[in-house]
Amino acid sequence: MDKQTPSSSPLTALFPRDLEGFDLLAELALDLRCSWNHATDDIWRQLDPELWELTHNPWGLLQTVSRDQISTLLADSAYRTQLDELIKKKRESAKTPGWFQKNHPKSALNTVAYFSMEFMLSDALPIYSGGLGNVAGDQLKAANDLGVPVVGVGLLYQQGYFRQLIDNDGSQKAVYPYNDPGQLPVSPLRHANGEWLRIKLDLPGHPIWLRAWQVQVGRTKLYLLDSNDTANYAPFRAITSELYGGSADLRLMQELVLGIGGWRLLEALGIEPEVCHLNEGHAAFAILERARCFMHKTGLPFAAALIATRAGNVFTTHTAVEAGFDRFPPALIEQWLGKYANVELGISTNDLLALGQEAPNHLTDDFNMAYLAVRGSGAVNGVSALHGEVSRRLFAPLFPRWPLNEIPIGHVTNGVHTPSWDSASADELWTKFCGKDRWLGATDHLEKSIRAISNTELWNFRTAASQTFVTYVREHLVRQMAASGAPQTEIEEAQHLFDPKVLTLGFARRFATYKRPNLLLHDPARLLKILTNPERPVQLIMAGKAHPADLAGQALIKQWVQFIRQPQVRQHVIFLSDYDMLLSGHLVAGVDVWLNTPQRPWEASGTSGMKVLVNGAINLSELDGWWAEAYSPDIGWALGDGQEHGNDPAWDAQEAEALYDLLEQEVIPEFYQRDSNGVPVEWTTRMRESMARLTPQFSTNRVVREYTEQRYLPAAEAFKTRSADNGKVAEQIADWQQTIEQQWAGLRVDGITARQEGEQFIFAATVLLNGLAPHDVSVELYANGIDGGDEIRELMECMDVPDDKMGAHLYRLTVPERQTLSEYTLRIIPHREGFSTPLEVNHIVWEH
Numbered sequence: 001m002d003k004q005t006p007s008s009s010p011l012t013a014l015f016p017r018d019l020e021g022f023d024l025l026a027e028l029a030l031d032l033r034c035s036w037n038h039a040t041d042d043i044w045r046q047l048d049p050e051l052w053e054l055t056h057n058p059w060g061l062l063q064t065v066s067r068d069q070i071s072t073l074l075a076d077s078a079y080r081t082q083l084d085e086l087i088k089k090k091r092e093s094a095k096t097p098g099w100f101q102k103n104h105p106k107s108a109l110n111t112v113a114y115f116s117m118e119f120m121l122s123d124a125l126p127i128y129s130g131g132l133g134n135v136a137g138d139q140l141k142a143a144n145d146l147g148v149p150v151v152g153v154g155l156l157y158q159q160g161y162f163r164q165l166i167d168n169d170g171s172q173k174a175v176y177p178y179n180d181p182g183q184l185p186v187s188p189l190r191h192a193n194g195e196w197l198r199i200k201l202d203l204p205g206h207p208i209w210l211r212a213w214q215v216q217v218g219r220t221k222l223y224l225l226d227s228n229d230t231a232n233y234a235p236f237r238a239i240t241s242e243l244y245g246g247s248a249d250l251r252l253m254q255e256l257v258l259g260i261g262g263w264r265l266l267e268a269l270g271i272e273p274e275v276c277h278l279n280e281g282h283a284a285f286a287i288l289e290r291a292r293c294f295m296h297k298t299g300l301p302f303a304a305a306l307i308a309t310r311a312g313n314v315f316t317t318h319t320a321v322e323a324g325f326d327r328f329p330p331a332l333i334e335q336w337l338g339k340y341a342n343v344e345l346g347i348s349t350n351d352l353l354a355l356g357q358e359a360p361n362h363l364t365d366d367f368n369m370a371y372l373a374v375r376g377s378g379a380v381n382g383v384s385a386l387h388g389e390v391s392r393r394l395f396a397p398l399f400p401r402w403p404l405n406e407i408p409i410g411h412v413t414n415g416v417h418t419p420s421w422d423s424a425s426a427d428e429l430w431t432k433f434c435g436k437d438r439w440l441g442a443t444d445h446l447e448k449s450i451r452a453i454s455n456t457e458l459w460n461f462r463t464a465a466s467q468t469f470v471t472y473v474r475e476h477l478v479r480q481m482a483a484s485g486a487p488q489t490e491i492e493e494a495q496h497l498f499d500p501k502v503l504t505l506g507f508a509r510r511f512a513t514y515k516r517p518n519l520l521l522h523d524p525a526r527l528l529k530i531l532t533n534p535e536r537p538v539q540l541i542m543a544g545k546a547h548p549a550d551l552a553g554q555a556l557i558k559q560w561v562q563f564i565r566q567p568q569v570r571q572h573v574i575f576l577s578d579y580d581m582l583l584s585g586h587l588v589a590g591v592d593v594w595l596n597t598p599q600r601p602w603e604a605s606g607t608s609g610m611k612v613l614v615n616g617a618i619n620l621s622e623l624d625g626w627w628a629e630a631y632s633p634d635i636g637w638a639l640g641d642g643q644e645h646g647n648d649p650a651w652d653a654q655e656a657e658a659l660y661d662l663l664e665q666e667v668i669p670e671f672y673q674r675d676s677n678g679v680p681v682e683w684t685t686r687m688r689e690s691m692a693r694l695t696p697q698f699s700t701n702r703v704v705r706e707y708t709e710q711r712y713l714p715a716a717e718a719f720k721t722r723s724a725d726n727g728k729v730a731e732q733i734a735d736w737q738q739t740i741e742q743q744w745a746g747l748r749v750d751g752i753t754a755r756q757e758g759e760q761f762i763f764a765a766t767v768l769l770n771g772l773a774p775h776d777v778s779v780e781l782y783a784n785g786i787d788g789g790d791e792i793r794e795l796m797e798c799m800d801v802p803d804d805k806m807g808a809h810l811y812r813l814t815v816p817e818r819q820t821l822s823e824y825t826l827r828i829i830p831h832r833e834g835f836s837t838p839l840e841v842n843h844i845v846w847e848h
């Protein structure tokens, strides 16, 4: 049997081998790098200009365009030269050492496996819903640009997320077109003998067979699994049908496929990642399977295997509300994973449940996937500074008695893959000032380079963008209206809506109530007055889906559509249906101001506002998520007071008024105030600052470098240390941890004295360590910071070790007088080099 080296090949039935040169077109089309690298656009446009504009899907184009047309073009020498040149460049760039190879040549990091329920990479591959997939897709692309060795792991959905139709009366309809794998830019993963690579999961009753696919993203690969295998029990074939649809059962099975199946796939491919990045808790079962594989290799029990492997797991949490965590009833976990726990992991079902519950005695709690992710990772982070803070609150129950700011959750603020979101003309402008390779390494020089653009040049660039945008909006709207049966007169009218000279506000995002998409509708008469001011008119473009189960969200769409239907509004507000990546790309390139109105702190990060930066639009947003750390008065506008007001209608009303004021008094006047050349100088100045300062900072270029240097490299080192020699260090840690668990309850502060000597305090304490050694613990003096400053943590020194390990240990410390004496308190925590407290062991003893 020659099954050793799986590789990918396109679905051969659809591949005309007799057409010389077709394989080159296929090689380009199957590489999603062409979704952001505009260099190949011309190749596709020549095949079928109309279809290209409509779909931006090269692989789909190759399936659809007539063979005659393809062979004519391939026979054309200019076309062929262009194609050969692109192929040569593509292959060269795959071999060129990237930022990672240059900056971290001898690191312990060979592979990061990036697990995510969704990836938003291209319109041609609709396996995403929104923000989470956006983060995953954009990070994968930046990993390619920087040469960071990441492989993605996800699911290939037969239907994916729903597509949106909107009725004339504003009702949303969800439809589910079939994702035909033959038309998607994916290739089946095959063994060397041509056999399709399949992964087997032993679920109770029926095994599940999973088919494996590969997506090429430049030099980076994304592996996808789907359950639509004919050998499966028929209902199981639908597991990977819809994204975020179905019941808890189905969701659990999807997560089993992603986490357990995904890790098994890597094993089958011979990939041994040092680091596993869990993009949200959905993927947390990978923790179990990774530990199981380690058990299998080393013969260690589950506890030690988890200690070894968790050091290499990185968890990013994305939700800002408790309800956002994925949870499953314990009975469901027992049903699907009981046997796996008992037989494969060698642990009891209760031990498994405890990994996803608040505390071991909470056996009836739902199983929380984010808790499992925290307990199985060596580093945890939120997606903005504010969200880090919010997450420390959300996860505090896992770390009882620990101060909030020591809950071990940091943050890596999100970014976007700038080359995917810049328009062709923005790309041109940035290339002129910052060079072609501007996103392939560190970006420190970009700020200065962008500042060199003149007001006039910036304004000409924006003026052209507005023109392009209005043309696009009209075309899109006409198609949309015709499809929903609008009267001919209205369709004709649609061809003249909007004006490229008018200030354009954009609002597009998921219609969920906390995002307050209806904030602008708070006072419809005032909004109408703003829009229709004859001297300084405003137009508003909107888009967004509401989850099919979110009726409140759907009602907000209806509210807008009905507002827009009024004849006096129609010229000024357009709602485009079926918000997806393609539409999003046009919106972020075309609007002047991007609005965002969430209730703080529920927008964990938000990314759409980052996409407009490179294109020169300006953000007007609630001080929430990324904007809370990005905002300053000279680069955009802020809404809210930086405080939390929950779901308070009175506060919403106040913010709506503030939003109208801001538009009337600042945004609109600044846009329409022109110098003698017609340039809005203050506006372009603000725009330039936003472009220069924020674009690099909120790019996945910065994000992936940060993850690499602050998370992946330390995680790879830690995993290497713990796993070496069949997990020797992990085994030692497991023994130590067990000792700590056994002895901890008997630990006691026996007495503490303090006296002042001049400007110093001298503390002395006797501590009973209950058989632990002084090097097993840190005895600390702790005081809260003054005026919100950092807390004081001073390590006390063990002065005297008694002969009897059960006896009293004497600790002493002299500290300068900073607080009053009574503000100091003593605490004891477990301590071990290379081991993280409280993430891995959450014990703490306070003096009182």
Ligand SMILES: *Cc1c(COP(=O)(O)O)cnc(C)c1O
Residues within 6 Å of the ligand: 129, 130, 131, 134, 508, 509, 510, 579, 580, 581, 584, 585, 605, 606, 607, 608, 609, 611
């Ligand atoms: C960027 C994007 C999102 C996420 O944007 P938010 O600001 O997080 O709402 C969602 N959907 C699409 C299609 C996008 O392009």
